[in-house]
Amino acid sequence: MPAAGPSDPLVHLRRQFAAPPAECRPGFVWRWAGRLTRPQAAQRVQELARQGWGGFVVEPGPDVEPRYVSADHLDLLETVAQEAAQVGLRMWLAQGASWPRAGAGPLPGEYTAQVVALEPRPSGHGLKPVRPTSVAAAALLADGTWRALPVEQGSVQAPAGTRELLFCEARDCAGKLDTLSAEAVRALIEVTVARCVERLGPYLGTTVVGVMLSGPELRILGGGEPLPWSPGLAGAFLTRQGYELAPHLPGLLLPPGEAWEPRDCDLAAVRCAYWDTVTVLQQGAYWRPWRDWCEWCGLVCLALTADSAAPRQDHHRAAEAAHLAGVAVEVPPYPDALAAVDAVVSAGSVANQGEPAIEASRAKAAVVLAARGAEVVPAHVRTAIDGSFARGASRLFMREPLEMLAGVGAETVPDTPEAGDESRIGFPHVAEYVGRLSAACSAGEPGAAVALYQPDEAAWCDPEGEHGSRARQTRGSAEGLVRLLASVMVPCDVIGYDALCRARIQEEALVAGSAAYDLVIVPQTEVLLIGAAAKLLAFREAGGRLVFLGDRAPAIVERDRARPLGDSFAGLLAGAYDVDLPKRIDQLGGAFGWPRMDARMNLMDGAAPAYFASTAWLTRFAGSALLPGAVLTVPLHGLGPFAMLMYGMYGQTPARMQAEPETVRCLVRHLPDGAAVTFAVNEGSDPAWVSLGIVSGVPLVVERWWPTTGDGEQLLVHQYPSEAPHVRVRLAPQESALLVCRPIPWTGRRD
Numbered sequence: 001m002p003a004a005g006p007s008d009p010l011v012h013l014r015r016q017f018a019a020p021p022a023e024c025r026p027g028f029v030w031r032w033a034g035r036l037t038r039p040q041a042a043q044r045v046q047e048l049a050r051q052g053w054g055g056f057v058v059e060p061g062p063d064v065e066p067r068y069v070s071a072d073h074l075d076l077l078e079t080v081a082q083e084a085a086q087v088g089l090r091m092w093l094a095q096g097a098s099w100p101r102a103g104a105g106p107l108p109g110e111y112t113a114q115v116v117a118l119e120p121r122p123s124g125h126g127l128k129p130v131r132p133t134s135v136a137a138a139a140l141l142a143d144g145t146w147r148a149l150p151v152e153q154g155s156v157q158a159p160a161g162t163r164e165l166l167f168c169e170a171r172d173c174a175g176k177l178d179t180l181s182a183e184a185v186r187a188l189i190e191v192t193v194a195r196c197v198e199r200l201g202p203y204l205g206t207t208v209v210g211v212m213l214s215g216p217e218l219r220i221l222g223g224g225e226p227l228p229w230s231p232g233l234a235g236a237f238l239t240r241q242g243y244e245l246a247p248h249l250p251g252l253l254l255p256p257g258e259a260w261e262p263r264d265c266d267l268a269a270v271r272c273a274y275w276d277t278v279t280v281l282q283q284g285a286y287w288r289p290w291r292d293w294c295e296w297c298g299l300v301c302l303a304l305t306a307d308s309a310a311p312r313q314d315h316h317r318a319a320e321a322a323h324l325a326g327v328a329v330e331v332p333p334y335p336d337a338l339a340a341v342d343a344v345v346s347a348g349s350v351a352n353q354g355e356p357a358i359e360a361s362r363a364k365a366a367v368v369l370a371a372r373g374a375e376v377v378p379a380h381v382r383t384a385i386d387g388s389f390a391r392g393a394s395r396l397f398m399r400e401p402l403e404m405l406a407g408v409g410a411e412t413v414p415d416t417p418e419a420g421d422e423s424r425i426g427f428p429h430v431a432e433y434v435g436r437l438s439a440a441c442s443a444g445e446p447g448a449a450v451a452l453y454q455p456d457e458a459a460w461c462d463p464e465g466e467h468g469s470r471a472r473q474t475r476g477s478a479e480g481l482v483r484l485l486a487s488v489m490v491p492c493d494v495i496g497y498d499a500l501c502r503a504r505i506q507e508e509a510l511v512a513g514s515a516a517y518d519l520v521i522v523p524q525t526e527v528l529l530i531g532a533a534a535k536l537l538a539f540r541e542a543g544g545r546l547v548f549l550g551d552r553a554p555a556i557v558e559r560d561r562a563r564p565l566g567d568s569f570a571g572l573l574a575g576a577y578d579v580d581l582p583k584r585i586d587q588l589g590g591a592f593g594w595p596r597m598d599a600r601m602n603l604m605d606g607a608a609p610a611y612f613a614s615t616a617w618l619t620r621f622a623g624s625a626l627l628p629g630a631v632l633t634v635p636l637h638g639l640g641p642f643a644m645l646m647y648g649m650y651g652q653t654p655a656r657m658q659a660e661p662e663t664v665r666c667l668v669r670h671l672p673d674g675a676a677v678t679f680a681v682n683e684g685s686d687p688a689w690v691s692l693g694i695v696s697g698v699p700l701v702v703e704r705w706w707p708t709t710g711d712g713e714q715l716l717v718h719q720y721p722s723e724a725p726h727v728r729v730r731l732a733p734q735e736s737a738l739l740v741c742r743p744i745p746w747t748g749r750r751d
Contacts, residue, residue, distance in 0.1 A: 010675060010742055013443050017738075018710045020435020022090055024442075025054025029094070029212075029368060029399040033061040038079045045083040052431030055090030057212050057397060068100045069192060074199040081200050085207040092209065092302070095193050097216035097286070099177050104191035111184035113176040117226035118253045121165045128156050133170045135234070138250035140164035146260050148247040168249050170229050179216040180230035180278070182285040189293050197297055210300030212397075213290055218282065220275055222465035224255035228278055236281050241273045242559060256463035268461040269562045272527065275460035302366060304330065305347070330368045330399075345482060346454065348392015349493035352446040353503075353512035364442055365392050370399035379734070385434060386681040386736050390665040392493075394442035396434050429708075436707040440669070440677050440738050447668025447676065448491035449650055451510065451517040452478055453500060453532065457557060458525045470526055477549050477636055478523040484643035487662040489680075490650045493517070501531045508543035508628055519626070519650075524550030524636060530558040533569050540571065543628030547642075548573065551635050576631040581641035591630045624649060657739075658691045664731065674698065675742040682731035690729045690739070694718045698743050704729060705738035717744070 016024060028048055048056055058080065066072030084091045099107040116135060121128065123140075130137070130151050137149040142161035149156040158165055178184045193211055200208050221227060237245040248270040251260040260267055287303065294301035330343075344367060351365035367388040369381065385396065455474060462468030478494075485492045493515060495503075503512040510517045520539060522528070528536075533556050540546050555562040556569055565572060577591040578584050626632075626649070634642045647658075657666065663684025669677045682688040692702060692715075699719045705712040715727045731737060 010671065010740070013439060013671070013677070016439035017436050017705060017707075020054075020432055020439055022054040022088060024395075024435040024438035025052060025431050026434045027090070027092065027395070027397040028053050028056040029059055029370075029397050030056045031059045031061055031399070032064040034063060035065045036076065038076060041076055041080050042083045045080060045089065046087060049087035049089055050428075052428035053089065054431070054435065055084070055092065055209075057092040057094050059094035059212075069104060069195045074196065077196055078199050081203040081207055085203055089207070090209045091203070091207050092212050093193055093196055094212045094214070096214040097177055097179050097188075099175070099188060100192055101175070107175060107177065108187070109172075111178055111181065111187055113173040113178040113180075114170050114229040114231075115173060115226035116168050116170050116229040116249065116253070118166045118250065119169045121167055123158075123162055123165050126158055128158055128165065130154050130156055130167070131169070134167045135170055135229075136168040136246040136249040138166050138168075138254075140166075146250065146254060146258055148250055151246070166250060168246075168253060171226070177216075178230055179286040180228065180233060180281045182289055185286050185289045189289065194293070197299075205298045208299070210302050211290070211294055212302045212304060214304045216282065216286060218279070220459045220462075220466040220471075222256060222468060223252065223258075223463050225253075225465075227252060227274070230281070233277065233281060237274065237277045240277050240280060245274065245277075248560070266560060266562045268463065268527070269557050269560050271463070272457050272460040272529070272557050272562075273560065276457070276529070279456075304368065330370050344388055344391040344393060345492075346494040346496075348394070349448075349451075349495060349515075350499070351392070351394065352448070352493055352515040353495060353499045364394040366395035366397060367393040368397045368399055376400055381430075382734060383683070385430075385437070386734070387665070387683060389437045389441045390667050390679060390681045390683075390736075392441075392667065395438055432710070433707055436705075436710060436738075437679065437736075440705070440707075441667055441679055442669075443677060444669040444671040444675075446491075446493065446515045447670050447678075448493040448515065449517055450485070450490065450492045450519050450521065450646065451495045451512075451515075452482060452492055452521045452523065453536075454478060454494050454496050455523065455525045455528060455532070455554075456497060457527050457529050457532075461527050461557065461562070474523055474525045477639075480636075481521065481523065481549065481639055481643070484639055485646055486665050488643050488647035489657050489659060489664060489666045490643070490646045491666070491668050492521075495520070497529060497532055500535050503535070505539055505542045505544065510539050510544060519545040519547065521547040522549065522554075525554050526552075527557050527562055528554045530556050533572065537569055537571050540629050540631065545626045545628075545630050545632075546572070547579075547632045547634060548576070549634050549636060549639070551633075573631060573633070576633045579632045579634045579642055579645065580638050581645070591626050591632060592624050593627050658693075660689050660691070664688050664690055671742075673743060675740065678739045678741075679736065680729075680731065680739060681736040682733060685733050687733065688731045690731060690737075691726060692729065692739065693726045694723075699745070700741050700743045702727060703740045703742070705740055707736060707738060712740075715739075 030044070030048075045056070058077065060068045060073070064073070066076060081091055099111070101107065128137075134151065137151060137156045138146050139149055139158050139162040140146055141159065142163060146166075147159075149158065177188060197204065197208075218228070234245050248267070251258075251267050252271055252274055254260065290303075291301050344365075347367070348365040367384075369384050369388075388396065458474035459466040459468070459471035462471040465471070482492055482494070495512060495517075499512045500510075503510045505511070506516075508518055510520060520536065522536070536546060553565050553573055555564055556566070577587060579588060579591075581588070632642075657678065657680075659680075659682075663686070664680050664682050666678050666680045669679075671677065680690055694700070694702070694716075699717075701717050702715045703712050704715055715729070716725055718725055729737060729739065
């Protein structure tokens, strides 16, 4: 690898790339099960060090002996920490949202989770008694409509002609912790990790660096199903939304399609307000107490907020909860595990948008690979590793037993060593490979200039919940676009409601944490929360660019109503350009400030599809930028051409990249002095070529770094702005490479 000067900002990255430190190497999720003795634990730690791991997560199982947080268990933890300190490994403590009955005793009743469900009572009019557990009531009237009944002084008055009477009853969920209660969560901390940390005091911040925290399961349910409840929920709803929940609660619990009064409110808006309140309440009651406690102890709180097999609808809000130092998702190492974009991409995005935390041991975006008992195939592990980093991960953990990982060796990376070269065979080689990717993919600042807003309110408003047709349509349009942008190598982050509202508007850019976006895309959605609409409108008025997918404008949800855009938010779509390509190619130039384009393009008939299937039409957009404040609307059938349009606008760093075929996924990071590091991986089964065309007016050097060996080679030197050299890089199937563009001083002469 070429030498670097002492002032070169790449020096630190080069050193980490050549010899990955412990914080960049993969971590092992060590599940304690059955009987474990001190000698066995010490031996296991030594094995982890010999195999090249950077650290491990202690995850106690329900059947572990000695039992969790007992005196013997704490003694064992201290032994493990002492051994880890001696061999230079980092140690994490795992904790979930479950109460540890074996070590802490039965779950106190006041900390037990609840749901609210409908319960029928004998019908008939007149005064009906109310149980202490009843939080609301409703009556089915003679005209077939349901009406809420006020609960007063322990009873309700059923009107004449009542055909059916329903009560909303709060029920305990035996053995489950109330994660909507901060008091319950603080009690959980005190009886679990706080006891462990008290024993491990001498190792905090050096060997013991953080807590891997699993979040409570929260599904966005539709009508007819019990809903999460907590004694403080009604008060939190009133404070946040400005109106009472009880009169509307029976309507949320009724099956979809039932007629509900009063008609002057929109039940979809109330449903949205309910889930907004629940997720905010869990944010403050569960995630923030953990964040505050970890910060007080000097530990990193790594929040395991999502599973790619079943992405959580509250992932963004949970991950953004309190600017956590790290966000983790769990990914199974199967061939199609990375098809869904919500988990890994949004974890990387949240890490980009978060505030700086404990930099010395910041986890940023982590991925936990877990085969869940299935056979570990080395090639699949390699695919999952590369795919995770290309989608935004910066740290990697692996959950499998060491015996299952024994076969994961040199065959998982290209360039298998010659026979007899044992230095590059086995898991230590994989650990170094992961460490190099981690160092590169966490360096500098994120390179995405495009953000996709993830409107969780689409699922909140759907009467069928997260699996409803409206929610699926919104999710499908978002995932489809992210995949298309990835196929043309345009980096794109996902931004949630809290990060959008928290972001600053600065010089035509939306600035969230260390990320800055000059274009925000809104997928097809029937609703937008008023806070999101207000920030998007302010962004456009300041010169930001917006794109709306789909063929209809969303309604704005405010309090208990969902209203059309109206005068207040008409500016979101005013003067929008319809990007229905190739039909509207004659109008598209206006978005870039050009004269009306050639309308004869519409008359090409059979030639038009072939023309647009190629990249010839992109030459007129290459390197162009939308006018400040421009808004585009894109029908869903036009996502493919739109993605190519985005490539013409954003598919470039100092070196413009294009891949053939479109199976290359890339991640871009910008370093302080203008250098750019691009991690590219060929996810296809055939070789791919990555073409780099230099578009920079600054002299620079393009290098290729090999994550399999730590070596590097110089591809070209660009000295003169008048020249536009190209270089092609071949990637074998499943091969990866780091392409580094670094500025150099101008010499004024040709070498």
